[in-house]
Amino acid sequence: MGGYVSVAATCELAEHKNDSQQRVKGLFLMVPAVYLPGYGRQDFSAELPAMCIVHAWGDDIVPYEHSLRLAQQHQADYHVFKGGHRLSEPLEQIKQVFLNFLQGRL
Numbered sequence: 001m002g003g004y005v006s007v008a009a010t011c012e013l014a015e016h017k018n019d020s021q022q023r024v025k026g027l028f029l030m031v032p033a034v035y036l037p038g039y040g041r042q043d044f045s046a047e048l049p050a051m052c053i054v055h056a057w058g059d060d061i062v063p064y065e066h067s068l069r070l071a072q073q074h075q076a077d078y079h080v081f082k083g084g085h086r087l088s089e090p091l092e093q094i095k096q097v098f099l100n101f102l103q104g105r106l
Helices: 002-015 064-074 091-105
Strands: 026-030 050-056 077-081
Touching: 002 026, 026 091, 050 064, 050 091, 064 077, 077 091
Parallel strands: 026 050, 050 077
Antiparallel strands: none
């Protein structure tokens, strides 16, 4: 749910931005629960900052295809790993992806 909240809030800021607001510089999203039924926001077409998304092939809670759709829509860096929703198996790889994102995109 944290990934969903992050991207939804960033969309809200982008849609209502004014010069006095601090701009979001990047989003690092882990298994974002986007495009799920019952969640308030389903439109993520606002102009978003640099984004990196990680997900797992075997996620049985949030299908990886949902985050892939978001990544394609925003030309985001997208990484999919073995494992499930908790992403505990590829933790070291994810740490490296995060460091690369911080160093290269922000």
